[in-house]
Amino acid sequence: MTRESRHLSVYIDRPVSKVYAFASDPANLPQWAPGLGSSVAEVDGAWFVETGEGRVRVTFAPHNEYGVLDHEVLTPSGETVYVPLRAIADGDGCEVVFTLRRTAGMTDAEFERDAALINGDLALLKKVLEGTDA
Template sequence: MTPSDAGTRHLSIHIDRPAGQVYAYASEPSHLPAWAAGLGASIEETDGQWIADSPMGRVVVDFAPRNDFGVLDHHVTLPSGETVYNPVRVIADGPGCEVVFTLRRRPGVSAEEFRRDEAAVSADLTTLKRIAEQA
């Protein structure tokens, strides 16, 4: 599978909260299990690395440094050793914001698995919206 036929989905959700507030919450690794169940039910920092118990097994999550641009990118190293890059942005939109997650289909991932990944990310974004708007 070449990158051009791998498939990419830009999944987004509008959140009725200022971008800075959403970014501050979502960029805190310890908050990840509350809104990103697709990545893991728990996360802990061990020896400077964030380790999540995910549906795929224990994974290492490496987050982009905090920044003023709303970049929430992260690398996830799977139990197989494969590392997956996940671009995520919090973009100001008037008094609210939009969170955009770019999902890429990896080689060897079936169309059905990719649809499940897309559904999991969409569910995570919906949960982030619910939490952020209740704050």
């Protein structure tokens, strides 16, 4: 089955190690990904985010030296959504690349809405890490 994917990215003028350390910490999600949810809690080693649809579990890839920030989101309905996310070194800074995948039954409008929300989250990540209004 072929699915549509879109790669959304932002350049952040900070070392990849700093970007990775910040973005890989689930406790920081509300600071840069408020669309996911506003409240994050660790319970027995698992991370949960309160969303408009209920509580979701977020599990990041194990810490690694490659900038892989992939994570899974277990929704209240029991669906697991795999989210590819990378921080890639680029000189003294890095590029953060989010792969948005169209899910089965997703309309064009929903896909564009999700892309806009993710672009907003990436812009906020840049702003937070660079300490600017970028």
